[in-house]
Amino acid sequence: xxxxxxxxxxxxxxxxxxxxxxxxxxxxxxxxxxxxxxxxxxxxxxxxxxxxxxxxxxxxxxxxxxxxxxxxxxxxxxxxxxxxxxxxxxxxxxxxxxxxxxxxxxxxxxxxxxxxxxxxxxxxxxxxxxxxxxxxxxxxxxxxxxxxxxxxxxxxxxxxxxxxxxxxxxxxxxxxxxxxxxxxxxxxxxxxxxxxxxxxxxxxxxxxxxxxxxxxxxxxxxxxxxxxxxxxxxxxxxxxxxxxxxxxxxxxxxxxxxxxxxxxxxxxxxxxxxxxxxxxxxxxxxxxxxxxxxxxxxxxxxxx
Amino acid sequence: xxxxxxxxxxxxxxxxxxxxxxxxxxxxxxxxxxxxxxxxxxxxxxxxxxxxxxxxxxxxxxxxxxxxxxxxxxxxxxxxxxxxxxxxxxxxxxxxxxxxxxxxxxxxxxxxxxxxxxxxxxxxxxxxxxxxxxxxxxxxxxxxxxxxxxxxxxxxxxxxxxxxxxxxxxxxxxxxxxxxxxxxxxxxxxxxxxxxxxxxxxxxxxxxxxxxxxxxxxxxxxxxxxxxxxxxxxxxxxxxxxxxxxxxxxxxxxxxxxxxxxxxxxxxxxxxxxxxxxxxxxxxxxxxxxxxxxxxxxxxxxxxxxxxxxxxxxxxxxxxxxxxxxxxxxxxxxxxxxxxxxxxxxxxxxxxxxxxxxxxxxxxxxxxxxxxxxxxxxxxxxxxxxxxxxxxxxxxxxxxxxxx
Numbered sequence: 001x002x003x004x005x006x007x008x009x010x011x012x013x014x015x016x017x018x019x020x021x022x023x024x025x026x027x028x029x030x031x032x033x034x035x036x037x038x039x040x041x042x043x044x045x046x047x048x049x050x051x052x053x054x055x056x057x058x059x060x061x062x063x064x065x066x067x068x069x070x071x072x073x074x075x076x077x078x079x080x081x082x083x084x085x086x087x088x089x090x091x092x093x094x095x096x097x098x099x100x101x102x103x104x105x106x107x108x109x110x111x112x113x114x115x116x117x118x119x120x121x122x123x124x125x126x127x128x129x130x131x132x133x134x135x136x137x138x139x140x141x142x143x144x145x146x147x148x149x150x151x152x153x154x155x156x157x158x159x160x161x162x163x164x165x166x167x168x169x170x171x172x173x174x175x176x177x178x179x180x181x182x183x184x185x186x187x188x189x190x191x192x193x194x195x196x197x198x199x200x201x202x203x204x205x206x207x208x209x210x211x212x213x214x215x216x217x218x219x220x221x222x223x224x225x226x227x228x229x230x231x232x233x234x235x236x237x238x239x240x241x242x243x244x245x246x247x248x249x250x251x252x253x254x255x256x257x258x259x260x261x262x263x264x265x266x267x268x269x270x271x272x273x274x275x276x277x278x279x280x281x282x283x284x285x286x287x288x289x290x291x292x293x294x295x296x297x298x299x300x301x302x303x304x
Numbered sequence: 305x306x307x308x309x310x311x312x313x314x315x316x317x318x319x320x321x322x323x324x325x326x327x328x329x330x331x332x333x334x335x336x337x338x339x340x341x342x343x344x345x346x347x348x349x350x351x352x353x354x355x356x357x358x359x360x361x362x363x364x365x366x367x368x369x370x371x372x373x374x375x376x377x378x379x380x381x382x383x384x385x386x387x388x389x390x391x392x393x394x395x396x397x398x399x400x401x402x403x404x405x406x407x408x409x410x411x412x413x414x415x416x417x418x419x420x421x422x423x424x425x426x427x428x429x430x431x432x433x434x435x436x437x438x439x440x441x442x443x444x445x446x447x448x449x450x451x452x453x454x455x456x457x458x459x460x461x462x463x464x465x466x467x468x469x470x471x472x473x474x475x476x477x478x479x480x481x482x483x484x485x486x487x488x489x490x491x492x493x494x495x496x497x498x499x500x501x502x503x504x505x506x507x508x509x510x511x512x513x514x515x516x517x518x519x520x521x522x523x524x525x526x527x528x529x530x531x532x533x534x535x536x537x538x539x540x541x542x543x544x545x546x547x548x549x550x551x552x553x554x555x556x557x558x559x560x561x562x563x564x565x566x567x568x569x570x571x572x573x574x575x576x577x578x579x580x581x582x583x584x585x586x587x588x589x590x591x592x593x594x595x596x597x598x599x600x601x602x603x604x605x606x607x608x609x610x611x612x613x614x615x616x617x618x619x620x621x622x623x624x625x626x627x628x629x630x631x632x633x634x635x636x637x638x639x640x641x642x643x644x645x646x647x648x649x650x651x652x653x654x655x656x657x658x659x660x661x662x663x664x665x666x667x668x669x670x671x672x673x674x675x676x677x678x679x680x681x682x683x684x685x686x687x688x689x690x691x692x693x694x695x696x697x698x699x700x701x702x703x704x705x706x707x708x
Contacts, residue, residue, distance in 0.1 A: 023635070076521060098603075101519035102411060103489050106448045109416045125634055141634040141668055146687070159579020161602065165631035168666070168687055185578050187413045214579055218414055242582035244589050248566075285587065285692040 004092060004118070004179065004199055005068065007132040012057075012066035012090070013038045014081045015073035016048045020138075024072065024096075025049050027142045032133030037064040039084075057088045068092040070126075070136050078122070079104035086115045094136045095121030095184070105188045112190060119190020125160025125182040131205065139182060140164060151176015152301060153293065154200040156193045157212035158183055158219065162241075165286065166210050173290035174303030178206040187217050194222035197232040206234065207301045208293055211280075213240035213271055220271035224278035235296040236280040237289055243268040306515050307354040311394050312529040313511035320484050322477055323507045327396030336377035337370040339395040346398040349376040353388040354531045356512070357429065361385050366398065387539030399507055404497035405466075406430055407478060408512075409446070409485045411492070417445040418485065420452060420478070424465045427497040440464065452482040473506045488526060489519035544616055548599070551612030559605025559636075561613050562598075565620060569596030571702060572617040572626040574645070576602035580631035580691060587695035588627065593702065596623045604636045607644040614648020618659075625660035627698045632687055633667030641665055642676035649680075657681025660701040664694035 011028070015021050016038025026049050029035055035051050037060040044055035054060040069085045071078060071093060078097045085093045086108075093112070100122050112119045120127060126137020131150035139160070140148055147167035153175050157163040160182040167177050181196055183189055193211055200206045209232075213220040220240060226232045246267050276282045281292040294302055308316075314324040326343065329352060330336040340347045351363035358364050363385050365376040373395055380390050406426030412419035421443040423433050433441055442464040446452045457478035458471055466474060477498075485493050494512040501507060515526050541549070548563030560576075571588060573595040575581040581600045588595055599617055601610060618626065628645050630636065642665065649656045663677050666687035677684040683701070685694050 075518065099518045101489050101522070102491060102516045103448065103486065103519065106411070106417060110448055113416075138634050143668075146667070147632055157579065159577060159631075160634065161577035161631035162579040162583070164634055164667075165580060165691070168632045169690070172688070188411075188416060212579060214582060239583070241579055241586055244585050245582070284590075285690070286583075287690050287692050 003129070003203060004120075004181070005127055005129050005132070005134050005136060007134060008067070009134055009136070010034050010036045010065060010067045011136055012036060012060055012064065012069045013048075013051070014040075014057075014069055014071045014085065015077075016040055016051065016053055017043050017046065018072060020096075021070075021072040022048055024070075024138050025051060027138070027140075027144075028135055030142070031135050031140075031144055033135055036066055039081075057084045057090075061088050061090075066090060068094065068136060071095045071097060071121075073097060075100045075104075079108050082108040082119070083111055086111050086117045089115070090117065092118045092120070093190075094124055094126060095119065095190070096124060096126070096137055097121075098123040098185075102188065105186070109188065109190060117190075120181065121184040121186075121189060123160075123186045123189075124184040125163060127179065127181050128177070129179045130177050137182070139180070140167075147171065148180060149176040150178075151303075152178055152205060152207040154178050154203070154206040154209040155180035155212075156183060156196055156200075156209060157181070158185060158193070158214045159212055159241075160185070162212045166212060166289070169286045169289055170210070173293075175290065175293065178203060183219075185214075192222060193219050194226050197223065197226050197236075201232050201234065207297055208235040208237065210289060210293075211236060211238040213238060213268070215242040215245050215268050216266040221274050224271075224274040224280065227275075227278040227280060235293070236275075237283055237292045237296075238272070238275045238280045239283045239286060239289065240268045240271045240275070306517055306530045308513040308515065308526070308529045309352045309354060309531060310350065310511050311352060313513045314508065316484065316488070316513070316529075317508055317511055320480050322480050322484075323505065324511070325396045325399055325507060325509070327394050329392050330377055330395050331392050332381070333374040333378040336393060336395050337374035340367065340370040340373035343395075343397050347373050348396045348398050349373055349380065350394045350396065351380050351383075351385055351390040352392040352394055353385045353390055355386045355388055358385065363390070399499050399509070400502040401499050402502045402504075403500040404509070405474075405500060405506075406433065406441075406496045407481065407498050408492070408494035408496070409452075409481060409490075410494075412445055415445045417447065419443055419445050420457075420460065420482070422460055422464055422478070430496065446482070448486075451486070452479060454479045457482075469504050470500055470506055473504075477506055477508075488513075488523055489516045490514065491516050544597075544620055547619075548613060548616045551609060551616060554612070555606055555609060559601060559603040559609055561605060561609055562600045563613065563616055564598045566595065566597050568622070569594040570622055570624045571595045571698060572599075572614075572620070572623040573597050574599050574601060574614060574617050574626060574628050576600050576630045576636070578602065580629070584627070584629050584691055584695055587692045588699060591696045591699040593695070593699035595627075596620050601641070602630070602636060604640070605644070607640050607647065610641050610644025611648035611651060614645050615651045618649065618652035618654055625662075625698065625702050627662055627695070629662070629664040629691060629694050630667070631691070633665075635668060637669050638665040638667050639669040639672035639676060642673040646676060646680040646682070660698075660704075662694060662698040662701055664689055664691065
């Protein structure tokens with residue numbers, strides 16, 4: 001797997017004429033991302049911040065050769081937009097939209113699995129690579145450098161906001177970020193933290209990865225599994241939030257059938273244990289993260 | 305994951321061609337007796353509450369005649385199952401049962417596909433079947449694109465050990481259940497028990513359905529069936545939770561706002577975003593604090609929404625402090641949060657300069673945010689203070705009783 005994004009990334013924004021998408025496009029351009037085109041059916045011929053808008057993806061591909069797409073359309077239109085990007089054989093699709101009907105997400109993931117498309121999200125705040133001055137999505141807002149400075153630490157987070165808070169923690173401790181990825185806050189997402197580890201394993205500019213986890217899903221357990229199998233061999237510092245939810249009454253009594261499939265794997269305490277046993281460094285607070293990195297990185301990898 | 309009560313779910317089953325027992329809801333013992341009288345045979349009386357495992361909770365009773373139905377209804381109506389009071393019961397004809405089967409369709413989030421689960425032994429919880437007789441359970445992921453045609457459903461039932469004239473009926477019913485699942489954007493649909501009758505018919509003994517709130521915009525047909533608040537299933541929504549939802553829905557497209565009332569506690573919790581709020585809550589607990597609620601605001605909410613949520617958080621009796629903290633924001637305007645919080649505190653009839661409040665708000669427009677907080681007499685922290693440090697400061701502020 002080559003890098004998700006770098007200086008050669010050419011981005012298309014689906015739904016570029018929307019209020020949020022216009023703002024995000026402005027911020028991405030200011031940061032240095034090559035936003036080459038946008039698609040909004042019915043708005044072909046217009047432009048947003050100087051970026052040409054097309055009616056269809058096919059037209060945009062012919063005219064501007066995008067290598068990635070950011071989907072910023074309403075929930076009801078997202079399946080169609082993602083299917084359009086997959087049909088155009090775009091290798092990377094980042095979905096910002098939150099609150100997509102679950103069945104639509106199932107359909108788009110089935111399509112992307114068949115086509116081999118890499119999906120980030122839904123409900124992702126984006127991906128940023130500070131060293132190349134490129135970001136896809138709202139990540140970092142209009143001042144990405146407040147949280148993200150170039151460096152050699154990878155970030156994978158189930159929370160968009162915590163992606164930035166981790167970047168900030170690293171910056172204040174003298175570290176920087178190679179690539180930071182907000183995988184999206186939903187249980188059904190295209191690229192899970194475990195699959196994204198390959199990105200960082202192969203990236204010569206990443207020395208270690210910081211992972212932010214939450215209750216529910218098997219994402220953290222799957223990460224532990226990859227470490228145990230030596231599929232990921234760089235240091236990994238993990239923070240899993242939400243232990244308090246274990247002490248609240250169980251959320252859903254309808255989960256009978258699902259519980260069979262999922263077992264008891266949603267608990268933060270179990271996730272921490274799995275990660276620790278696999279050899280990851282487990283932090284209790286973000287404050288611990290720089291010290292844990294320092295304990296595992298070699299002298300040349302540490303900040304001055 | 306809002307739920308649909310059994311009688312409504314069975315109504316949808318019947319429309320989809322899935323056989324169900326004849327039955328009607330009753331809100332009084334007399335009405336239950338009248339229904340049983342009309343059926344003229346043994347009946348089942350079931351509490352209509354959005355709670356699982358009703359059998360074990362004694363919420364399913366059997367009666368031989370109308371008098372028995374009246375007694376059962378009298379016993380059930382007014383009782384609590386979990387946190388839900390029974391106000392309606394379902395009176396159903398009793399089916400002559402030869403066997404109890406199991407059938408469900410769920411979303412398997414690991415496989416990222418729907419999954420059909422079926423078994424020749426039902427009636428008990430499927431967890432028990434999985435534990436005691438795993439061979440009896442057959443389960444397979446289903447493609448959203450290719451669906452679950454009858455021939456595949458028949459194969460699965462044969463694998464589960466079924467034979468004879470019920471096979472085509474099971475195939476057809478399973479395919480109809482799949483179509484219901486797709487047509488209504490369901491997250492879960494379960495029949496347990498699924499009856500094989502003494503005359504080799506297949507009848508749904510129960511019907512559990514939960515809908516996808518995110519798909520409600522394209523399912524007006526479900527609106528009148530959905531039990532509000534059942535996505536948090538252990539109890540009905542509290543008044544403050546209903547109020548918080550109302551605040552959010554005044555402007556549903558700008559920012560997120562969630563409020564969950566918890567037992568006890570004295571710290572009003574108003575944090576965000578989704579991940580940071582979980583971490584901040586953990587940190588308060590670790591520092592010895594006692595949050596009175598969990599509330600999350602994010603996604604650049606309006607000042608009115610922040611103010612309304614602040615007022616709701618402070619309205620819970622016993623709340624003597626307020627913790628407002630976020631991760632460094634991407635696009636959420638911290639000055640808007642600051643103005644909303646200060647306004648909300650005043651609307652709640654509290655004085656921001658004497659109520660213990662700790663704010664940690666870094667990111668967009670945080671210089672203006674700092675000014676607003678500090679002018680109101682609120683302790684403000686920016687990016688140099690970590691989330692854990694802010695939580696400890698909040699707990700310290702509570703123990704010093706608000707005198708700073």
